[in-house]
Amino acid sequence: MEDEKNHTGPLMIALQYNDLFDLDSISAMTASTNTDDAVPKDRAVTFIKAVQIVNERLVEQNKTESLLFEVILIAKECSEEIKMNIVESVKYYGLEIVKIFFCKKEELINTLQLNNVKLFLSTDKDDVYEVLHIGIPAAVLYEQSDDHVLNQLKVIFSGDVIGFSEDSLDSLSDFGFSETQIETFKEAKICMKEFAVLIGQMRRKFGQENSPLCICVLTAWGSTNVCASALKTLREWGLDVDEAFCLAGAPCSPILAVVKPHILWDGGLHNMRDLSAHS
Amino acid sequence: MSLDPVQVMKGQDPLPKTCPSASNGDSKASWDDNKDIHENVGSTKKPKPGPVRRARKVEGGIFFPKPENAVTIAVSSRVLFRTEKEQKVFEQKGIEEYLRYQVEHENEPFAPGPAFPFVKALEAVNSQLRKLYPDSEELFDIVLVTYNHAHVGIRLINTINYHNLFIERFCMTGGSSPIGYLKAWHTNLYLSADTEKVQEALAEGIAAATMFMSEKQIEVSETQLRVAFDGDAVLFSDESERIFKAHGLDKFFEHERENENTLLDHGPLKGFLEVLGKLQKKFYAKGHRLDCPIRTYLVTARSAASSGIRALKTLRAWGLETDEALFLAGAPKGPMLEKIRPHIYFDDQMFHVEGAVEMGAIAAHVPYGIAQKYPHKKSTNTGK
Numbered sequence: 122m123e124d125e126k127n128h129t130g131p132l133m134i135a136l137q138y139n140d141l142f143d144l145d146s147i148s149a150m151t152a153s154t155n156t157d158d159a160v161p162k163d164r165a166v167t168f169i170k171a172v173q174i175v176n177e178r179l180v181e182q183n184k185t186e187s188l189l190f191e192v193i194l195i196a197k198e199c200s201e202e203i204k205m206n207i208v209e210s211v212k213y214y215g216l217e218i219v220k221i222f223f224c225k226k227e228e229l230i231n232t233l234q235l236n237n238v239k240l241f242l243s244t245d246k247d248d249v250y251e252v253l254h255i256g257i258p259a260a261v262l263y264e265q266s267d268d269h270v271l272n273q274l275k276v277i278f279s280g281d282v283i284g285f286s287e288d289s290l291d292s293l294s295d296f297g298f299s300e301t302q303i304e305t306f307k308e309a310k311i312c313m314k315e316f317a318v319l320i321g322q323m324r325r326k327f328g329q330e331n332s333p334l335c336i337c338v339l340t341a342w343g344s345t346n347v348c349a350s351a352l353k354t355l356r357e358w359g360l361d362v363d364e365a366f367c368l369a370g371a372p373c374s375p376i377l378a379v380v381k382p383h384i385l386w387d388g389g390l391h392n393m394r395d396l397s398a399h400s
Numbered sequence: 401m402s403l404d405p406v407q408v409m410k411g412q413d414p415l416p417k418t419c420p421s422a423s424n425g426d427s428k429a430s431w432d433d434n435k436d437i438h439e440n441v442g443s444t445k446k447p448k449p450g451p452v453r454r455a456r457k458v459e460g461g462i463f464f465p466k467p468e469n470a471v472t473i474a475v476s477s478r479v480l481f482r483t484e485k486e487q488k489v490f491e492q493k494g495i496e497e498y499l500r501y502q503v504e505h506e507n508e509p510f511a512p513g514p515a516f517p518f519v520k521a522l523e524a525v526n527s528q529l530r531k532l533y534p535d536s537e538e539l540f541d542i543v544l545v546t547y548n549h550a551h552v553g554i555r556l557i558n559t560i561n562y563h564n565l566f567i568e569r570f571c572m573t574g575g576s577s578p579i580g581y582l583k584a585w586h587t588n589l590y591l592s593a594d595t596e597k598v599q600e601a602l603a604e605g606i607a608a609a610t611m612f613m614s615e616k617q618i619e620v621s622e623t624q625l626r627v628a629f630d631g632d633a634v635l636f637s638d639e640s641e642r643i644f645k646a647h648g649l650d651k652f653f654e655h656e657r658e659n660e661n662t663l664l665d666h667g668p669l670k671g672f673l674e675v676l677g678k679l680q681k682k683f684y685a686k687g688h689r690l691d692c693p694i695r696t697y698l699v700t701a702r703s704a705a706s707s708g709i710r711a712l713k714t715l716r717a718w719g720l721e722t723d724e725a726l727f728l729a730g731a732p733k734g735p736m737l738e739k740i741r742p743h744i745y746f747d748d749q750m751f752h753v754e755g756a757v758e759m760g761a762i763a764a765h766v767p768y769g770i771a772q773k774y775p776h777k778k779s780t781n782t783g784k
Contacts, residue, residue, distance in 0.1 A: 363575075379584050
């Protein structure tokens, strides 16, 4: 597979094993039980299946397509048994995972960087925030409460992070955001750009209707002009948006429950627990 | 374009502001309360950051309410603006061409559509409410819910700015059904050009109506919101319509007489009249009963002496009232509407809606009840 890739692809996405597999089912295993007991979690599976569909459609159009998704799995601090189980389960459930990396906790960032990971997906927002802070693209693997698989991979970009100008981002310090947080937003914007350019290339290979990729922009508290600015910026980066939402401060979860995204880029903006000190 | 950090003008500084000093009245107490509420909103993936939540200062102390506290009106782009030309491009040349056309004309704002005067009137009421109750979230909240693609987004936002509308919330669903979003926004009223979507919304218990553009438009008030309702199958159920259609006028009268003291069942727009009433009471409480910026009308073909009584008793039992009740006993509604000049008139019968629109009144069709299956024939429109 390696030789077919040229400099534009593949788009490598990293998942953590505890997001893919139910930890309880893993810890319940002993050496003597079957090796196919690690049960994959729905939300990760729907994501992987959606990614597979995109890849299939891309290859349909161009057999030698190099800009495809590749999903790798990262497992931190695993015993030998668990390692075996993970490998077996991936095979058993037919999950298209290109590589599995076993590493120590501190090695996570290195592993991501060495492998040119274009997106680190996690359900843990602290992890996402930490990784973003270093400048590695990271987003939230969003909870799919239903079982059903959408036949579309849905990605949401944060209209706030993309739409705010440099100056506006700087002036966020007036509202209690720390320097570190502001730096993270700026990093997030740069990371989003990288990812957006690649995804934009993919998106353009499909028409408006019946596309396996759906791009959304969600502006949680910027005004409509911030949203317009985000749409224009994304267009400059080569990414045309399908759905757009502007909330002006309304709670996000009811809307997200309808959109049902797989990948949610929020730039760490909504992981602000420290702000409680400022109100 | 300079950023003034304090006075946030729409279109300039996009940041939401915390307003410890401004219109938000008490600072600490209400913020903490609200924060708790936000954190309790399910296991949300996006807990709102404390101070930068939803308080925003746009053109002097205006903020955007939580959807469940406000009266949320969802409008589609085709009723808020005139998009006939673009519709034609879509129908004749398909979606790719349509989107290309929209992007090409991005900087040309759309002209106002049938729902435009209604939305402007809602904003006028809002500014009055804000003066009297600066901290309250009980306001009208207008959300643009369209199944347009986000490609059209920039043109829509440009148009909103051009017409100086206070719309900061929208959903562009890119072709998927907007119904789920209507529920997420706690929508009180949905206006669209598409009858199917409206029927879907009605089936989900959301008040909804279709609007049509007319060439003739009578002038409406800019300071007083006027909403007119038909009775049967709009405020009330279509029970009596059914009797009338099945058994004729005499049976209808008999039935109404016998059931004078039985309440009619509620119709799809009852809830909307209710929320209007709540806002009206806020004005009355501050001494504005006579010059209340919201005025409601019942315009029914029922007759005052007979069948109208049941309607009035029902309203009273519900604790609702309309400012004026016009019992036409079968007379045509057009001239009455021309006098009233409502910003919107809800009727379940297309015949009446068309008649109203022809006269230049703003009418909306509520596709509910038996009248949809048996559309009225002009000659048999006798009194009820």
